[in-house]
Amino acid sequence: xxxxxxxxxxxxxxxxxxxxxxxxxxxxxxxxxxxxxxxxxxxxxxxxxxxxxxxxxxxxxxxxxxxxxxxxxxxxxxxxxxxxxxxxxxxxxxxxxx
Numbered sequence: 001x002x003x004x005x006x007x008x009x010x011x012x013x014x015x016x017x018x019x020x021x022x023x024x025x026x027x028x029x030x031x032x033x034x035x036x037x038x039x040x041x042x043x044x045x046x047x048x049x050x051x052x053x054x055x056x057x058x059x060x061x062x063x064x065x066x067x068x069x070x071x072x073x074x075x076x077x078x079x080x081x082x083x084x085x086x087x088x089x090x091x092x093x094x095x096x097x098x
Contacts, residue, residue, distance in 0.1 A: 002039040008054045015058050025053045025077050060084045
């Protein structure tokens with residue numbers, strides 16, 4: 001039932017993403033993040049928000065490492081995710097022209 005959560009929980013823990021930040025980005029109570037990690041049943045909407053936040057934060061942090069951008073809401077994360085995608089595209093262009 002919760003097999004799909006395992007990869008997201010691994011990402012959350014491996015990247016040491018603060019649960020408080022995931023909760024803020026998802027506009028959820030921090031307890032929902034703990035419930036997600038603890039394999040408690042959540043509404044599909046909540047689970048999807050948490051998965052997307054973990055994926056997006058991991059991607060942004062990977063692109064901009066060693067820097068770790070902190071987010072307070074979904075809009076900040078979305079703006080930075082779009083910027084990270086542009087950076088990846090530019091890096092790929094540079095690699096192809098070299």
